[in-house]
Amino acid sequence: MAKLQFSAYSISWIQNIADIDRDEWDALAKPLPTPFLEWDWLRLMELSGSTTAKTGWLPHHLTVRRGSDLVAAAPMYIKGHSAGEFVFDHVWADVAGRMGIAYYPKIIGMSPFTPMSGYRFLIAPSEDGPQLTSVMVAEIDRLCRRHQLSGSSFLFADPQWHQEMLDLGYLGWQHQSYAWLNHGYKNFDDYLTIFNSNQRRNIKRERKAIEKQGMSLKTLTGNSIPRTLFALMYRFYEQTNDKFGPWGCRYLTESFFEGLYDRYRHRLV
Incomplete structure (x- = not known):
């Protein structure tokens, strides 16, 4: 865990979300309209082997404390490829390679394998959000320079937060999506x-x-969902990926689906 003192804040990078207290993290995440930034969801991704250095998704989460209190956090990942992002920057990587520029590794902020808008920094409402966002962006820039990462990007951002990042100098990239x-x-x-x-x-x-x-x-929620359905979900997931061959999206492990029952069924429909 790397630490940096910055004014009133203590900034740390962690490689395992289990190093952060669940209740501390969720105090920042649960008020948001998305469940995909909550501790249990991100922990399951790591615990199941879906987001690991081996899969090219190295967890590298940013945390900020004021004294002993966690006041901000950002789930982030160092990537050695672009798979699982559902943002197709392969042409950029190809052009960079032709110019002799290393496009990987890079660092991204998103909920892994989840093309659903809602990502943003987790910031306590008692803090000055814009100021703390600037502090976090500055630290991310330092990390990129320190470890020779090509850059940082934030995918499927919350629309309001997206504008904040544009104001800080990030470039927006609009994509099409379909949602009911x-x-x-x-x-x-x-x-x-x-x-x-x-x-x-x-x-x-x-x-x-x-x-x-x-x-x-039939609609099932929470404890009414039998464990057997999660094995069936995984089978359907594998069969669907098999149909697409090398273009499949086989990112989630069988252990992830098993863990959904044990750790996250309270959030499922």
Whole structure:
């Protein structure tokens, strides 16, 4: 654990989130609208062997204390490749290589293998957020220079935080994504009103075809999810990756799916 004193703050880099108290970390993470920055989720990634030096995802988390209190943190990873990021910078890496520039290793901030907007630094509400963000960015820059990392990037950032980083000199990179949002629909028929008549008819026809196959939908949450379903999830995950061959996204281990039941089912649907 490397430590650096910076004004009123004590800054540390840690390679294992288990070195940070779970309640301390979650006091910063749980108020956010995303569950993918919580201690249990990130710990499971490490414990299952999904994010390790061997897989090219070396945990290198930034923590900031004021006295003995954890006031800020940033889950980050030193990468030796770009796999699992769902941001396709391979052309940049190729151009850098042609110019004799080492593109790897680099450091990124994101929730691993999770292309869902919401990443940001975890900062206590009692702190001056913009000031502390500047302190953390300055330390990340120092780390890059000290260890000859090509640079830092933050993927699938929270929209408001994204603007803060632009103001600090980072460059934005917009990507397309597709997500369904429930805009207060009362029921499925209410949702169908946003489509024209032909679209509604096609959707209803497709749903009837599924019903004829005898399929049904059941929603399970938390403790109502049986352990056997997690083994099934892993099997489906592997089968899907097999279909895509070398273009598959086989990043999560079987141990990760087993750990979902033991450590994270309270957050699952």
